[in-house]
Amino acid sequence: MKVGPGPAVAAPPPRASRLSLSLSLSLSLSLSHLSPSPHGFLLQNGAEDVKRHRWFKGIDWVDVFHRKLKPPIVPRVSFDGDTRNFDEYPEADWKNAPVVGDTERKLFEDF
Secondary structure (H helix, E strand, C coil), X not given: CEECCCCCCCCCCHHHHHHHHHHHHHHHHHHHCCEEECCEEECCCCHHHHHXXXXXXXXXXXXXXXXXXXXXXXXXXXXXXXXXXXXXXXXXXXXXXXXXXXXXXXXXXXC
16 A cells, blocks of 8 residues: 655755644644534634635635646656555555444444
């Protein structure tokens, strides 16, 4: 099975890493306080709350909509299902996985 960020991901400098982690944590915490709506789980103002987050400061959302932004990394893909941009990991042995019990099934009754 191939999963992961791929070979193009490099470790950022420590200061940039801390800032990135801080902003991503802030965004994650913002998204963790979701309120239910008829259309799924959204923040009070929906996508606007996400777009206004400081993580996305400087993003021109009209350009995003019109696909005018140049992505920082463009992976090489030769065909549908091309997985060369992902790391390779050994497959899990699902035959030896424990069976889900009644207690766990009840947690997902309404899922």
